[in-house]
Structures are given as structure tokens and as C-alpha cells.
Amino acid sequence: MNTTPFPRLLGDIGGTNARFAWLSRPGAALSDVRSYRCAEHPTLEAAIRQYLHEQGGENPAACALGIANPVDGDQVRMTNHHWAFSIRELRQGLGLQRLEVLNDFTALALALPALPAQELQQLGGRSLSEAERTRPHAPLALLGAGTGLGVSGLLPAAGGQFLPLAGEGGHATLPACDDEEDAVLRLLRQEFGHVSAERALSGPGLSNLAWAAARLRGAVAERLEPAAVINGARAGDADCQHAVGWFCAFLGSVAGNLALTLGAQGGVYIGGGIAPRLLPELRASRFRERFEGKGRFAPFLTPIPCWVIDSPVSPALLGAARALEQM
Template identity: 55%
Template structure:
């Protein structure tokens, strides 16, 4: 029996901070009972799911698909930026499911991209439309840094499941080099995720203070505080942090677009950049995205959009993943 016929469905988008769940009662029906739970409030994903089903008054689903923020390479799943770990087979048995599919959360988000409504895509330079039947890239700073993409194949889209957030971050200016040296001394390998994430924003701010020789006592700022002080009060050190964040994101996104040949466009997901809209479009992101020497002209023709939606589109991507499972 195809999973496309198994309903009702439980759909999940599980990040390092929040788990988002939705319910699809029948084929073609809209998602219902969408709810966001804090991962820290539940000892395991099984307890979070049970809490969701009980609190929403839902029956047992027949099928489920969970997009989760970690590599999914077999039965054993262990999150990268949270302590949840589980066996896919054991979870399926525990929930009494006829089918359970677990995929990377950005694979789920990538699967939703072809169906995103126009008003949920905020343009950040380049043409309004991407090339037809060309690869599409996806990157998203949040609790971690998600990376994925879509490849066209015989009229369908094939999602990529990779861990591109852990590529090595590169400096181009003296200030960037000094800043990354501070981070390297503290952490060893400085990946893109080490800077392009919520914790990364905090670590970047602290590293820049160190480079400036700022030894004045200060309570460490969290990512929300850095963003608020930068955008609402124009505080110089926080603005400098956001500026470097946007530049690094542009550089990594440009590398991704070149690697995939993403002439179909690049999407930015995750929870951080949508909160920067109004400022981000005029930041150094687009300049750095295109600043690839002879291939600047190539990237100038690649549109970039920030995904801005009320509910996680990865839930729809999880539904599509079930439709494709036989």
C-alpha cells in the first residue's frame, strides 16, 4: 500500500529549539492543529508527540513523517543541537504507525519550495524568476545552519540531504581573519554553522569584542538582544556583528549556489533572517553573494528569496515525502 493513501497523518518539523507538528486528516486537506512545542519541555520526541496528540484531542495517526535537524543515515537518530535520540523502528511501533518516515528537516523544507506562495517569498536581489528546470539551493540559519537543495529529474524534484552547514568558514578581510582566529582558539574547527546560527551570532559578537580589545564588563548578549540593540537602537557593536553575519551568510550562500549550479534560485529559511527583514535586504549579503570574481555575472542572475511564513512550510514538505514513499 502506498503511503499516499494512509491518513490521518502526523507531520513534524523538529529543530534544535522547537518541534512543530501538524495534522492532515485526508488527501488534499489543509494542515490542521498546527502547534509549536519547546523541545526542552519534553524528555524525548516520543513524549513530545504524545503531548501533542493528547492536547489536541487527536486520534492515533496511521502514518507520520518527521523532518529533524540532524543527519538521518539509518535507524538510529541523534539530534545535532539537542539531546533527543531515538530508534525509527521503535518509535513507529510505540506510536502504532503503519508507516513512519524520518528525514532531515531541511530536506523536508526543500520539498516544500515548489509550492510556496508568492507572498511568502521576500526577494533579495537578482531577477524575479529563476531559470526553469534548474537546481534550487536552500540555506537557513536557526539553532544550527541547515543546507539542502532540489535537483530537477524527469519532471520531478529530488531533494538533497547533506550537512553543508559544517563546511569550513573562510575569511577575506583582516578583521574577519582575526575574528575567526578568536573562534578557532576557542572551538577548533570554525564551521559556517559556528557563526551562522543563533549561538553563532552570540559567539561572533563576543569574538568581535575580543578583537577590538573591549574588556569592559558586560553581560553576554543573546541573539535576540544583539538583534534588538542593532536594529532598534543602532548600537555599533551589535550592528557590526549583524553586518559580518550577513556578509558571511552571503559568502556561504554564493558558494552553495555555485556548487549546485542553482540558477533556479536560492531560498533562505531558518528562524533568524526573517527577523532581520527590512534591514537584511540592504545589508552586505547580496554584494558578498555575487562577489565571486569571474562568476559574479553568473550569480547576478540567481534570484534569492527569504522564506517568510506564519507556519513552517517544512510540514508540507513532510507530507510530500510521505506521498513519495511506497
């Protein structure tokens, strides 16, 4: 029996945004969802205290935080932001009876079967009934570009349970599929050494790709903000259009690799803040061609649906709530 007390504080802590929600009692819906810029708070605890103050001053009895870094032991250090803390000290500081800290995409994986159909935008593959989608009998794959690239999966287990994966697949090597992508990788390798998937598939990755497009035509390149790359592409800027095209193609390649690796016949979910902003471009791009383009294993991939998660509220918060029920 789960004896974790209420009220519960839930958090989704990314490299740019920290989002919090409140769960007042069993069976209640998440409430008081608020988002904070990480850069505007010196520590995670300071951001949490700001939220608790704005939420009404009540102290949570339990808390689950999905956070964008590997979680291994008491000391937590974010990959793409300077926040670092001790789980034990945070639990004591906030007076919590229970604190769970897990990777943000591990938390998001826990939420996948519960996502409402209207928050999923399908990119190819077969149509699934709601029963097939929400009670999958095969692994689900998850990846998402935001400040970094999160990667996870959800494996069905005995008794209707699900096991979420805690990996760091965003730091696996970025694959190139044609000469142009070879040239992009060569440039990025000169810049970064090892070129992880995150070097292309993230907000900063979009900036890297636009920079690479300019460099490849011999221009002196400046770094654009990710939003400026998307806006530039829509306004007809050739470097930005190349960047967005490569982003979508690389996302398809990496998603296809993940689906093959996990045997993700239950579908591939694409989270993070970038993909929902690029939906028209993703639909018109080589995403699906690259997802399926795995030689003899194209027939394995062709039926697999991919969905972009387009939720008004960060679904990792729902996953964090599940972590307190399940773990």
C-alpha cells in the first residue's frame, strides 16, 4: 500500500524552465501549475520556495522532481544549468517526509500511456485505437529536444505495471545519413570533438545547425537564438531553412534508431519544447523518410506511429505524480 502523504509538490526541472504543480489530495487533478526561468533563481530550493510562497504558503508533505540530468546517488548536478544540490539536504530543508528525484524524461515516460489523444500530433505510422495506445503491450520510445535532448522509454511489465528507463541517450553519437550531413558532422566535430545527438537536436542544436549552414557556404557565421532560426526559416532565410531541414531529418534518424533499439512497436513519443513549435516543418520534412529508412528493417518501422506531445501543461509533472504512486 502506498502511504506517501499529501499534499504533494511536483516538479519538471529543465535546463531553461522549472515547472511546478500541486496535488492536494488523492484523486485530485494537478493544480497551481507555474513555470519559472531557472536563470532567475540562484538554486532549485529558491525556485521551489518562490513557488510555495505564490501557491499559498502551505508546506508539501511529499515531492517528486523530474530533472534534466542523470540521477545517481545523493548529489545532483544539472547537465545544462548550474544548479546542484543534495537530495537529503533538500528533503530536510523543505521538511518533506518523502522526496523522489528522477530524470525528467524518466518522469515523462511514466506519463505516456495517460496522455490524452488531443495532446498528441501523429507523424506517420498506423492508427492505434485508444485502448491499444493507452494499454500498450510493446515498449514505447521517448525523445525530446529542449535545452538538451532527453531520451527514455517505457517497458510494459507484469501486472499492468510499466518500467521507465533512465538513460542518457541524448549524448549518444549523432548519425549522418548522406554527404551533406557528413559535412555538417565534420564541422560540428571540429567545434565539439564528440558530436552527440544533443549537439543538433536541442534549442542550442538549432543554433549550431544554422551556424554550420553558413560556414558550409563559406560565410562568417553568427550564432542565432533557436527561435530566430525557426523564424528565419519561415521568412525564407536559406541557412535557417537548411538548419530546420537537418534538424527534422536528424530527429527522424535518431528516433528510428531508438525505435529499433527498444523494439518500440507501441510507438515513439516526441516531447520537449522544440517539436511542437516545428509541427508544420516536421510534417513536410524528411523526418518520416529517415525514421523508416533503415534498409532491410524499413518494414519493422513503417507501421510504428510517432507522436509529437503538444500539451499545455508539462506532462512530466503527471509523470512525477505517478512516480510517487509507483516507486
